[in-house]
Amino acid sequence: MGQALDRDDIDIYLREVGLRDGLQNISTFFPTEAKKEWIAAEAAAGVTDIEVCSFVPPKLIPQFQDALDVVATAKKISGLNICALIPNLKGAERGIEAGVDQLNYVTSVSETHNLKNVRRTPQESVENFKEIVDFRDQRAEETGKKVTLLAGCATAFGCTLEGDINPKAVISIAKQFVAAGADEISLADTVGFANPGQIKSLCRQVMDELDIPITIHLHDTRGMGVVNAYAAYDAGIRRFDGCLGGLGGCPWAPGATGNVVMEDMAFMFEGMGLRTGIDIEKLCAVRDIVTRELPDESLSGGIAKAGMPVNFAQATPLAAAAE
């Protein structure tokens, strides 16, 4: 498990994925120093888990050409769980050499989507994942540091190409990932099709079948991001991906919202008395870094625009969040 996981002072883990899922479709290069500033500022606001980059070939996505440099600096922050997306074994090798705490490997449950994205069937992706597990285990024996593996089930709640996705297919892929050695599973509403009823139902089914932690990865494309996070919480989920300012809109749907807004989720959970470890006002202030570097992106989010309610009491003691 990564350093930040399973802390007894935290009820809800909010994982920042903006530096990866938020930036991956943005062609403007986000300067390396600004990425480091963003990571440091979020960690200082109390965020426990950050996906800082993707170990894809720089030729494919130049945005992540500075992955090694970014990870090296992030590693200096004590207590932060540093995650990176990896598309394949080569990415896993690079990620582990870089020294991340967690690798995130994603497969689409939709065969059509997976074939289009990575030219493999979901089954072939699971086979590929097994090689990654073997490599991870071998490096753990050699170095004594066991990197955790998060295996993501994309399009778990629907697919733009296939439409409905059978929950049985999601459960099948998730179980294969667990059997192969995944430490954690994520369920992703990749295209923003899900409604809270569906989220609650599928999360419960998957939780009934697996006994490892499950993360939910939501997009706010159709305005359902926060409500789907709540429904997942209601089903028992305690780990959530989010994105500062809801970055990550679809490049071919101008104006469409992206990932679920990190700071709005923090506001919701803290208001409900659940400790995220995060100082919401400090988190909102981090938006300034993103706005400065990406002046043409319009950030989403209610709490940052409207400000905190008077008399609002965070569940996380703010002195603790400021540590």
Added chain:
Amino acid sequence: MGQALDRDDIDIYLREVGLRDGLQNISTFFPTEAKKEWIAAEAAAGVTDIEVCSFVPPKLIPQFQDALDVVATAKKISGLNICALIPNLKGAERGIEAGVDQLNYVTSVSETHNLKNVRRTPQESVENFKEIVDFRDQRAEETGKKVTLLAGCATAFGCTLEGDINPKAVISIAKQFVAAGADEISLADTVGFANPGQIKSLCRQVMDELDIPITIHLHDTRGMGVVNAYAAYDAGIRRFDGCLGGLGGCPWAPGATGNVVMEDMAFMFEGMGLRTGIDIEKLCAVRDIVTRELPDESLSGGIAKAGMPVNFAQATPLAAAAE
């Protein structure tokens, strides 16, 4: 009861309040013919309940100077429950003469807020409501048409002036309204402070105490509009105020979102298999009227911007919605 209430082909009542709560803070006069077009288009999309205006003195809010004209035209639409906001007995007289089906009278549970807004204590507002009930009853005897009275508890989930509002105070005002003769109570998160846990808790408490229908009136100021609607549904609420495009932002918080987005709520509930009577795509198309007349207002809402998921099946049969 208004004409549209308690229909056996509807599970969730979404009441459009954009023509009142959406327009009341907008200084641009929305042309009378365009208001009529908006109402007709929403009714054609299947919306069952619309708050079409406010019977306030035109000198105070010129936006509603055409209230009589708007109501007269809306009355020609069969099956539509036509509601109007009223600040006092004089407003009730005008509304009943105009021929609305329902009057909406609002009191802030926060004494400070109510004094500032209408220069009365909440207690004095309840006394005022009793006069309105008497007048309504008298006119019902004379004309045979009994207008329904919706009594709203504003700032039920918090107040910018007083901060926390005691649930006991909300229940007390609601019970007094019912004792006075209210047909329906609404609970309003007037300033967008509420979180879903709080919504669920207070809705349940109020439902335990009252046996008349309860409507929830939500603002999306801090991004919690849709999730709070879901939490209210989870508590047993089946009536929701909403606003096309989330109109109704606060004039002193530029960029802040307004009322909860009507079309996103429709998308959520329909996706969950609950019939709203509404054709979502037709509802989204009504936004064009608002955009045409208010080109400087930026409309909120996910589903209208991103479009319907492929293979999405509405719970409401679309032929029925088109009737």
